[in-house]
Amino acid sequence: MIALGCDHGGYSLMQEVIAYLEQQNIAYENFGTYSQESCDYPVFAKKVAHAVAEGKCEKGILICGTGIGISITANKIKGIRAALCGDCFSAKATREHNDANILALGARVTGPGLALEIVKVFLETPFSKEPRHVKRIAQIEQ
Numbered sequence: 001m002i003a004l005g006c007d008h009g010g011y012s013l014m015q016e017v018i019a020y021l022e023q024q025n026i027a028y029e030n031f032g033t034y035s036q037e038s039c040d041y042p043v044f045a046k047k048v049a050h051a052v053a054e055g056k057c058e059k060g061i062l063i064c065g066t067g068i069g070i071s072i073t074a075n076k077i078k079g080i081r082a083a084l085c086g087d088c089f090s091a092k093a094t095r096e097h098n099d100a101n102i103l104a105l106g107a108r109v110t111g112p113g114l115a116l117e118i119v120k121v122f123l124e125t126p127f128s129k130e131p132r133h134v135k136r137i138a139q140i141e142q
């Protein structure tokens with residue numbers, strides 16, 4: 001189950017992400033926002049981060065205008081490793097090296113075609129489980 005959250009800046013791109021997930025038969029829970037009306041990204045970042053941190057959802061996708069505010073907020077929640085990605089190399093590396101559990105996207109920065117490729121790579125790339133990465137991830141929480 002993938003937890004989804006965005007603000008007004010990310011709403012339009014999120015509709016494209018939802019269409020992609022439905023086309024791929026990937027289950028998701030949408031924590032909002034549900035319109036383009038101005039809203040506060042921390043509200044949705046926290047909903048998604050808690051759903052992932054508590055194990056209700058395996059991963060999350062968060063979108064705001066830049067991806068910055070929403071990822072900063074998500075990373076305040078213990079156990080969350082939210083990665084703001086604007087390219088496929090970073091999306092692959094953050095899954096393999098950081099076991100990132102939330103992907104953040106900036107809808108005003110990254111075009112929809114690239115953003116959907118990033119989503120695909122992020123969801124399909126497993127954590128490497130290499131001991132050096134396991135050790136470093138444990139150090140994040142210490």
Ligand code: RB5
Nearest residue numbers: 009064065066068069070
């Ligand atoms: C909203 O205008 C904008 O500040 C928000 O989407 C995001 O970019 C914050 O980091």
